[in-house]
Amino acid sequence: MMDPYTSAQDVMRCDLCETAVVQMHCDTCHVNLCKACVGENISTGKSKDHKVVKFQDRQSTPLYPMCKYHNKERCEMFCKQCDIPVCVSCVALNQHLGHELSKILQLLDEKKDMIIKERNELNDTIYPTYQDFASDVQNRMSQLEKEYGDLSTDITKHGEDWHREIDKLVKKLKAEVDEMKNKQLQTLQKHLGEINKTMSDIKEEINSMETVTDTNDLSKLFSVISNVHTYRNLPHKILPSLPKFNPGKIQGEELSKLFGSLSSSSLTSDKHGYSMKTTQKSPEAGSSPPVKQLLDEPETVTTINTGYGYLYSVACLSDEEIWTNGYDKTMKLYSINQGSLLKSITTMSGNISWNIAVTKSGDLVYTDYDDRTVNIVKNEKIEEVIRLKNWRPKGVCSTSSGDLLVIMDSIEVKQTKVVRYSGSTEKQSIQFDDKGKPLYSHSSLYYRYITENKNLDICVSDDRANALVVVNQAGKLRFRYTGQTPAPKNKPFSPRGITADSQSHILTANINNKCVHIINQDGQFLRCIDCGLSYPWGLCTDSNDNLFVAQLRNKQVKKIKYLQ
Structure with a gap:
């Protein structure tokens, strides 16, 4: 809700009677007054010195600070050694004896000029510089996100390369296992064939002997030639020797060295890394170069x-x-x-x-x-x-x-x-x-x-x-x-x-x-x-x-x- 006394829908009204149009202003009490209420404001006794001015001239009277040590005393002096405002009582009581005192109004324009100068420096130089710093940090953060992403991608790709190489190595070793197995199986298969052939010959000779033993025909008996002595020489026993898989020991630190490692990251602070914005054309020149057309x-x-x-x-x-x-x-x-x-x-x-x-x-x-x-x-x-x-x-x-x-x-x-x-x-x-x-x-x-x-x-x-x-x-x-x-x-x-x-x-x-x-x-x-x-x-x-x-x-x- 708008204030009916200060909104654009109505004129300013007196703060005391709240009906008449404002014409005056008390810089001491900070109240808006009509002419009829000026006397009432002065008679209130709240202040010894009322500064009543035309409304359009309000705040033209300096508002002195009040003394911290002496009640209702205005500080119209300033002690440069203590860097504080002082009142007449402070001076009278020799609380600042031997100190350099100045009228506070003499410092007013100087203080305003200093504030304006510092405000301009903040507004025109320091704040834009910090804007550039913020932009620089934002860019670094964006770049950091991207580069750390690239780093993770590189590690993943390296891991995939390792997996491919390991898969190749596993395939190669398994092929060697199959080749060794097949060679030994072929040797054993050949040996089995030779044993089966001997067993067939022995069986045939047994049958022949059984036939002869049932006859009294001496010529047949003496015609039998036994190969028992040959069969007594048993074949060599072939014992296959399996290869052994000797897995390399997976040592965490050694594996890390083989795979690769990260160098340490750091955040350093360089107090000379930033520079204040300047209007100079060149950082090396004390003045601008001569203008050439x-x-x-x-x-x-x-x-x-x-x-x-x-x-x-x-x-x-x-x-x-x-x-x-x-x-x-x-x-x-x-x-x-x-x-x-x-x-x-x-x-x-x-x-x-x-x-x-x-x-x-x-x-x-x-x-x-x-x-x-x-x-x-x-x-x-x-x-x-x-x-x-x-x-x-x-x-x-x-x-x-x-x-x-x-x-x-x-x-x-x-x-x-x-x-x-x-x-x-x-x-x-x-x-x-x-x-x-x-x-x-x-x-x-x-x-x-x-x-x-x-x-x-x-x-x-x-x-x-x-x-x-x-x-x-x-x-x-x-x-x-x-x-x-x-x-x-x-x-x-x-x-x-x-x-x-x-x-x-x-x-x-x-x-x-x-x-x-x-x-x-x-x-x-x-x-x-x-x-x-x-x-x-x-x-x-x-x-x-x-x-x-x-x-x-x-x-x-x-x-x-x-x-x-």
């Missing part, structure tokens, strides 16, 4: 011929040298100014490298899709940094913190995710949005490239989805860019290589329209770079924001100036 007409500075069958990627080692890779097992380092080949590195497996990047320390990193590895080249020696079991790496980039970001497909090509590594240690996995849906499409036939923007966003070109997928540092989706190409370049958006510049622009090669899109850090299309590009594929930028474009079919890298 886009040129009206981008211009080609130089062109470098690489000689690959197909040219895939380009990565800046410095402002003078670039690494390239293509349809070849070698990765080549070129001089930008001279266009000359400086060095070649052959992949460790002999496979084609899928993508390349350069670390902060100047080492070359490449992904080997077929070998399921990420490798680093240090002093012309290749080291395997990451070996994947059920995933195949595609795009790779080195971050401002020195981590590696790798986008990868599962072996059965049903999942795609981005993983952050510090060395060979997995730090973060990004795969699903807040609703548990995949962030990235999956297919072995499509291309994936990745870069980190200067605002620490993680940007992926997802060719199958015809989109750029951009998430923040915590892995929370910020936006998807699906292309905005002005006519006549209006073929479907098909992104390939991706890079970023000092202005936090995101640049991606659009293979269908043979141009490079530039969008801002929030996904707004800015312009296309054409410059007569032929099948632009890989991209990178140097420290001066020059763009390098690896062109797939003509095997050339173009250096393009597009910022003032």
Whole structure:
């Protein structure tokens, strides 16, 4: 039920007479008054000092705190040493002798400013930061559920493999038992036949002897030749020796070692794992980089011929040298100014490298899709940094913190995710949005490239989805860019290589329209770079924001100036 005195269906009424319209307000008693009731309120004697103001000016009079130690005394002073409000009696009784006292009203605006400042910090910085933390933990929980599921599936599959091998072994042993039995039965059967033949001969000789013994014909008697001496030599007794089954002892610990075991899990707490949201463009810079405007007409500075069958990627080692890779097992380092080949590195497996990047320390990193590895080249020696079991790496980039970001497909090509590594240690996995849906499409036939923007966003070109997928540092989706190409370049958006510049622009090669899109850090299309590009594929930028474009079919890298 609505209050008839304060609802929108009626005007405000006096708190004392409850009939007249409110015109005044006592800031001391916090009551609404009509003019006729002002005197009655003052005469109540509840307070020595009534502050009656116009109703529209209510709460303009400061409401002093009451003293804890002296009844009905207002605290109009503030003791900085004790950090408490004090009244006149407190001061008179020398309870704060020698302490620094200030009028409490002098601290009012200062206190309000501090509260407003802290409220703004909570609202604009701390709360959004904790929102990102919560999103990060949710993503980790979703990823944990999935990865523990994968772990259980692997154990089940390994158990099934063991069962199959045990079934094979049982079948083999039983076949050996049958073979041994049949050989012994055949030997005994042959021996039985020989005994039965001898028994038949003996029987026949007995019959012959019985016939002769009934006659007196001496010639017949002397014609009998006995074989008794032969039959006295009894045959050998054949005793079969059965094999014995010696079952291996099933020792729990030994069986566990043979079958496999789990390494220990852990939950660590890293107080440096999270960082407060900041408006800085770069974590390394104390101030924002100088603003550079886009040129009206981008211009080609130089062109470098690489000689690959197909040219895939380009990565800046410095402002003078670039690494390239293509349809070849070698990765080549070129001089930008001279266009000359400086060095070649052959992949460790002999496979084609899928993508390349350069670390902060100047080492070359490449992904080997077929070998399921990420490798680093240090002093012309290749080291395997990451070996994947059920995933195949595609795009790779080195971050401002020195981590590696790798986008990868599962072996059965049903999942795609981005993983952050510090060395060979997995730090973060990004795969699903807040609703548990995949962030990235999956297919072995499509291309994936990745870069980190200067605002620490993680940007992926997802060719199958015809989109750029951009998430923040915590892995929370910020936006998807699906292309905005002005006519006549209006073929479907098909992104390939991706890079970023000092202005936090995101640049991606659009293979269908043979141009490079530039969008801002929030996904707004800015312009296309054409410059007569032929099948632009890989991209990178140097420290001066020059763009390098690896062109797939003509095997050339173009250096393009597009910022003032």
